[in-house]
Amino acid sequence: MSCVDAIGELETRLGETTLEDVAGRHRRERKELQAKLQAMKKNAPKNNKNKRKEFLEEMARLEGELEQRHKSELEEAAVAPEPIELPVEKPTTVESDNNEDNEVNPTKQQEQRVSKAQKRRNKKEQEAREREQEIRVELQNAANQPSPKQIELQQITAKLSARKLALHMIASDGDCLYHAVRHQLQLHALPGHSVQELRQETANYVRAHKDALICYMTHPDTGDLLNDEQFEDYCHDIAKTHAWGGHIELKALSSLLRVPIEVIQAEGASTLLGQDEFGGAPLIICYHRHIYQLGAHYNSTMPLE
Known part of the structure; x- marks a missing residue:
C-alpha cells in the first residue's frame, strides 16, 4: 500500500x-x-x-x-x-x-x-x-437543561406547596381522571365510588344532557361536531373502555357528585367547576401535559405533611 x-x-x-x-x-x-x-x-x-x-x-x-x-x-x-x-x-x-x-x-x-x-x-x-x-x-x-416534564412538575409543585398541598401520583392507565377523583372523594370522606361506577354515571350524565353538551363535542380527526352515532360511541367509550377524560367528563363528574372540582396546571390559573352551583371545599386534582409521552395525565393531591 x-x-x-x-x-x-x-x-x-x-x-x-x-x-x-x-x-x-x-x-x-x-x-x-x-x-x-x-x-x-x-x-x-x-x-x-x-x-x-x-x-x-x-x-x-x-x-x-x-x-x-x-x-x-x-x-x-x-x-x-x-x-x-x-x-x-x-x-x-x-x-x-x-x-x-x-x-x-x-x-x-x-x-x-x-x-x-x-x-x-x-x-x-x-x-x-x-x-x-x-x-x-x-x-x-x-x-x-431541565426537560418540559421537569419544568412542569416544578411549577405545579410550587403552586401546591403555596397551598400546603403535595402531589399524589396516579397510575397512567387511561383511567387517571377517575382514579384522581375517587382518591379525592376518599380524602374528603365523601361517599365512595369505584372507577367503573364513576365511568358509568358520567356516561349516563352526558347522555341525559346531550343537548347542552354536544355543541362542545368534536371529532378528534376532523374537528367537526359529533353526529348522533358518534355521540353514542363517545358515551359508550366513557362507560366501557379506558378512554381518557377531559373537560366534559370533569363537568359531568362535578354535577353528578354535586361537589366543586378544581384542576391545577403548570401555567395559568386553575379551572374551577361547580363552585357556583354547589359551594364547599373543592376536590383538587392536577393536569399534566408533559409527564408522559403518550398524552396528558391527571394526578391527585393531598395535604402537605
Whole structure:
C-alpha cells in the first residue's frame, strides 16, 4: 500500500461515525418511533381491556428500548478515537553511477511529500476532535437543561406547596381522571365510588344532557361536531373502555357528585367547576401535559405533611 492510499484509508476511517452522525440518527429514530406510536394509538382496541393493557405496555417497552440503546450509543461515540499511526513508505533507492544528487534528491522529495500529507492528516484529525468536542459540549448542555416534564412538575409543585398541598401520583392507565377523583372523594370522606361506577354515571350524565353538551363535542380527526352515532360511541367509550377524560367528563363528574372540582396546571390559573352551583371545599386534582409521552395525565393531591 502506498503512502497516499494509506492516507485515503485513514481519512475514510476517521469520517465513519461521529457524535454528530449519532445524534442526527437518534433524532430520526425518535421521530419514526413517535409516528409509529401515534399509528399504534389510533389502531389500539377500545373495547378490550386486556388488549389495551398489552398495547400500553408495548408502547412503553418500545420507548424504553430506544432510550436505552441511544444512551449506549452516545456513550460509545463520545469516546475520543485513539491516534492512528500512519505507515510511512520507505523511500526507494535510485542506483546511479553519475553523481550524489541522484541518490539524495528522490529521498528528499519523498520526505517533503510525506510531510505535506502528514500536515493534512493532522489538520483533519484536529478538526474532527474539535467538532466532536463541540458536540459533546452541546449534548452535555442539553442534558443539564431541565426537560418540559421537569419544568412542569416544578411549577405545579410550587403552586401546591403555596397551598400546603403535595402531589399524589396516579397510575397512567387511561383511567387517571377517575382514579384522581375517587382518591379525592376518599380524602374528603365523601361517599365512595369505584372507577367503573364513576365511568358509568358520567356516561349516563352526558347522555341525559346531550343537548347542552354536544355543541362542545368534536371529532378528534376532523374537528367537526359529533353526529348522533358518534355521540353514542363517545358515551359508550366513557362507560366501557379506558378512554381518557377531559373537560366534559370533569363537568359531568362535578354535577353528578354535586361537589366543586378544581384542576391545577403548570401555567395559568386553575379551572374551577361547580363552585357556583354547589359551594364547599373543592376536590383538587392536577393536569399534566408533559409527564408522559403518550398524552396528558391527571394526578391527585393531598395535604402537605
